[in-house]
Amino acid sequence: MERVAIYIRVSKKEQAKNKGTDSSLAIQLKKCTDYCEEKKYEVLKVYSDVESGGNDDRKGFNDLQNTIPKKIYTKVIFWEVSRIARKISTGMKFFEDLEKYGVSFESVSQPYLKDFMSLSIFLAWGTEDLKQMSLRIKSNLLEKTKAGYFVHGNPATGYIRGKNKMIVPDPEKAPLILKIFETFAENWNLSETGRIFGKTRSDITEIIDNRIYIGEVVYKKYVKDPVDSKHRIKTKNNRIWYKGLHEPIVPLELFNLCQEIRKLNIKIRESREKGKPILLFSGLVVCTCGKKMFQTRRYHTNKAGEKYPYYVYLCTNKLTGKKHSIAARKLDNAIIEKIKNSKELLELNGIEYNENESIKNKLKLIEKELLALETERERIIKLFQKEFINEDELESKFNDITARKKKLKESQKHYEEEDKKESSKDNVENFEKLKYIIENYSEDDVVETRKLLRLLIKEITVVSKKPLKVNIIFN
Ligand SMILES: [Zn+2]
Incomplete structure (x- = not known):
C-alpha cells in the first residue's frame, strides 16, 4: 500500500474568500483525500501552507521537503503542480529530490503527469499559463519594437x-x-x-x-x-x-x-543555394540501416570554382563502411510534416491510427514463421513414427525448434510493444508538445530546445527512403 503525504497550498487571498469547509484549503484537501481513498492510499500526513506573500511562509513545504530523504512516504499527492511551487526552480528541486529518493507523485487534476520526465517537459513548455506568459512577453516586445x-x-x-x-x-x-x-x-x-x-x-x-x-x-x-x-x-x-x-x-x-x-x-x-538545415533533429535520426544520422555540411562547386554549402543527414556504418545520406531539407520537412499532421491523424482515427506498416509486416512475418515451425514439428513426429529418425535425432530437432520458437516469441513481444507505443494515447500528448516546441522554436534557443527534444524523443526512424517516410518514437 502506498504511504502518502498530501501537500496543499493557497494564497492568503484565496483563503480569505471563503471560510470553514468552503475555504480553498479545505476544498483542496477534500479533493486530495477523496482521491487517496478511491485509490486506497494510506494518508500519513497532510502538509499545508497559507502564503501571506512573505518569504518565510512555506513551513509546510519545507517540512515535507526535509522528510523526503527519510523515505517515510512512498508517494506525494497534490492538487496541481502549481501548488508545489510558483517558481519552476523550486519545483524542479523538489521533484528532483523525489526522483532521487524514489518517491513517486501524483497530481490529482493532472493525471498525465506521471514521472519526472513528463513533468519537466510540462513545466518547461506545456502549461497554458506558461504559454500565455510567453505570448504576453512577446506582445510586449512587439509593442516596444513598434x-x-x-x-x-x-x-x-x-x-x-x-x-x-x-x-x-x-x-x-x-x-x-x-x-x-x-x-x-x-x-x-x-x-x-x-x-x-x-x-x-x-x-x-x-x-x-x-x-x-x-x-x-x-x-x-x-x-x-x-x-x-x-x-x-x-x-x-x-x-x-x-x-x-x-x-x-x-x-x-x-x-x-x-x-x-x-x-x-x-x-x-538561386538555383544552387540550399536552405539552412534545422539542427534540432541531428543525432536523433536513425537510418534505415540502423545507424544514427548526423547533419553534415557538403559543398557544391560551380563552373567558376565557387563553393556553395548544402546539408545532408549522413550515417556511417562502421561494419560495412557504407554511408547513406538524405538531403537535410527533405528530411527536416518530412519530420515537421509528421509532427504537424500526426495529432490530427491520431484523433481522426480514434487513436487506433497506426502508420508504421513495417512493424505490422514484421508481426505478420513472425506469425507465418511460427506456423511454419508447427508444421515442421508435425513433420518430424511423422518421420519418427515411420522410424526414419531415432530418439536422439528427434530430441535434437525438437530442441532446435524450441530455440527458434523462443526467439520468434521474443521478437513478437518486442514488436507488439513497439506497435502499442505507436498508437498509444500518450502519443497524442507527445505530438502536441512536439508541435508546440516546433512552432515556437527560435534559433536563439536551439541548445535548450534540443535538450527538450531529447527528453521527449527516443529516436526518429527513417522508415523508407523512397518515398521518404519517418516515424517518431517517444521515450
Ligand atoms: Zn545508413
Missing part, C-alpha cells in the same frame, strides 16, 4: 548600448560598417568583401541585410499569422521592421543600392 526600441539582446556590430539601454553608434566600429557597405557597392561580391575586412561571407550578408543600420528596429520572433492564427517564424526577408529611435550608420541610398545588388546576385545563385 515604439522604436531595440529589444533583441545584443545590438549588431556598429552599435553599443548607451544611456537607458538605448542603442547608439559605436565610435570605433560604426565607420567600419559604413566602409563595408561602400566596398560591397563597388565589388558586388560578398566573399571578396569578407576577405577585405577579415569576415566570413555570411557575416557580410548579415551586415548588408541589416536594416538596423538605416535606423530601423526589427521584430523577429514568431509572429501570429492573422489569417490562420498560427505562430510562424518570419523568414529573413519577412521580418517586420519599424522605424527606430536610434541614429542610422548607413545612408538609405547606399543601403538600397546594396539591396539591389544582392537581389541580382541572389537571382544568379
